[in-house]
Amino acid sequence: MSTTNFAEFISECSKNFTPVIDTIFVKKDFEHIDLSHVSEELKEIKIPSSVILQGKIEEYLAKRKKKVAFGGYDEQRNLYERSVIFNDDKAAVNRNIHIGLDLWCAAGTAVIAPLDGTVHSFNDNLGFGNYGPTIILEHIIDERTFYTLYGHLSRPSIKNLVFGQIVEAGDKIAVLGSHKVNGDYAPHLHFQIIEDLQGFNGDYPGVVAAADLEFYLKNCPDPNLLLKIN
Template identity: 40%
Template sequence: MGSTLFKPVPPVDLAGRSCVSLDLSSTNFALPELSHLDRLPAFEEKITALLTAQRADFGIGGYGEVRSLYTTDDFSVLSNGRKTYRTVHLGIDVWGAASTPVVAPLDGKVYLAFRDATTGGYGPTLILEHRGPGNLPFYTLYGHLDESSLTDMWALPQVRSGDQIATFGGTEVNGNWPPHLHFQVITDWLSYEPADFPGVALASDAERLLAVCPDPAPFFG
């Protein structure tokens, strides 16, 4: 995805907005109360407090982070009678207000629009297909959207860079999260169905999945 052909715009318009790096990793000991995802009120209050304290519109980060907040049954895998958790984050999160517009970073087309109804899942989700150098396909995934994003996008399957494609969903529709965008780049679906492709990996599988989910930082300039 390198080369002069790759000139994306950020999936969220950050021009003139205050942005801070937001570290939700298990090594950030300033966030001990976020050790479990089921503590949603404390999680949402902490995100809001962090942004307010720094007078920030958006908090951005998360690629490759190991997050203890995923140590719930929704992210568990049972192997040889032992429970392990998917804790390695495969995308970048942009934390902000519900209804924040989301735009296409590059020209592309709607590859899939679906609703992940699992607790702690993506909620309404879009996947766009793009073409890189050599006409090779790659994909961008947008999770935790508003419900209207799904119907609106099926009516407009082709998108241009900068077109609005979605908005941040509120907690009640976005998989039970504080409002934010999960943005992930995927170069190969491996053996997964696209709607089942993980946004968080087991530590034992992280290297394989990070290899096909490169760091989205270039999309943010």
């Protein structure tokens, strides 16, 4: 890999569809979903609860005979209006643009490492609207270091982890948590690729303000460049 552009580098890290959730799901099982502020699926619901959103997603998949809904990169959402984590009365602007990839499927679904790496950090990011249990892996490919983040996991997923633990591509590293532990979202994996972790441990912004978007889109390229779901 000779490219210096991080997004191109990530795209070259895989050649074909690369699983990040249970390998029982194949490429044809995935369906893109729009959960933006102009989503047709959510237009009748101003700020959906986790239970309502889960029902909407399950209905959406059933109609299309699919099993996993995915999407959300560089997507402006109103989902975050319900949480003070993203809406600070003292802030000049609020955060509402999602910069990871969400894969919506059942709690308990296995999370798979897409690349070889090591456990960089992990944390239970508590709070309504937060990640809940989160893992960050560190990867070094062609002497280039970068990170992948896995949010909204189950609590047992981080119980026995060890810093520096070796992970191979295809290893099961976690399972998805329910709305009771994942920040009160419909069960899903938030998957994000990060070039500069900026000193964070077990956490990194996954939703950003429009004013900061240019930096984050470069630092966190579209995860589908690696996963190649479509």
